[in-house]
């Protein structure tokens with residue numbers, strides 16, 4: 001029987017689309033599994049299982065799936081026999097403590113003896129213990145943000161991305177407990193054959209995510225500026241330099257990190273760079 005790597009992803013929710021997109025951009029021919037329990041890629045030895053994200057760590061521990069994509073918060077909270085093998089750079093959010101807007105906050109000690117509602121009791125307990133705060137934890141599975149308003153708790157710990165949900169429920173964010181993003185996790189024992197498939201997949205994921213974080217940059221510059229510009233945008237090995245038909249000028253091509261780009265642009269201009277073009281990269285293999 002042919003060996004497949006079984007990848008568990010969220011059936012529906014905030015991780016679903018990002019997980020599918022990443023796998024598809026990695027060249028896996030898979031169909032959207034709405035309503036389906038599993039699907040196979042036509043061109044790569046993987047099987048995708050569509051599950052509730054909260055169940056994925058357990059399924060991996062039980063060897064029903066080999067690897068999975070979950071929020072780091074779920075990976076830490078469930079605390080199963082899973083290892084984090086790759087951060088995936090999407091579904092970025094934070095787990096934060098929030099209290100009623102009208103209440104004073106003088107640091108964590110304000111939570112001493114209070115009741116905190118959360119879907120993440122393990123993470124919250126660890127955080128409170130590390131900070132020597134004794135507080136009650138009230139575990140609820142959804143709509144955590146309404147707990148203070150209905151008198152169920154004094155504070156909450158929940159996922160925040162922009163904070164607008166907190167505001168509209170009369171809450172203010174007071175502490176960040178952990179940062180989270182989508183991660184790939186794996187079980188403790190993969191066969192050599194599955195490891196080999198996983199390595200090929202990780203190689204592709206890396207190529208896709210590096211490409212997203214980098215841009216191809218082309219610019220024109222006077223020849224005497226080439227050295228200075230190279231020191232600012234060295235690229236993967238070194239830039240490509242081609243002469244323009246206009247004497248004393250060159251076209252320089254390189255790769256630049258997306259986040260660093262805006263900081264570097266003024267410097268490049270001050271060295272005499274002109275006609276700067278920035279182009280997306282689809283895949284990048286270092």
Ligand code: ATP
Pocket residue numbers: 012013014015052053054070071072073074091092093159160161162180181182
């Ligand atoms: P259910 O299990 O009922 O589907 P859930 O809250 O576990 O609900 P989602 O809301 O789909 O599932 O969230 C899945 C993961 O996506 C979370 O564990 C978290 O890592 C991440 N996430 C949640 N909210 C946001 C957000 N606003 N922005 C970015 N990432 C988020």
Ligand code: ZN
Pocket residue numbers: 052053054
């Ligand atoms: Zn969930």
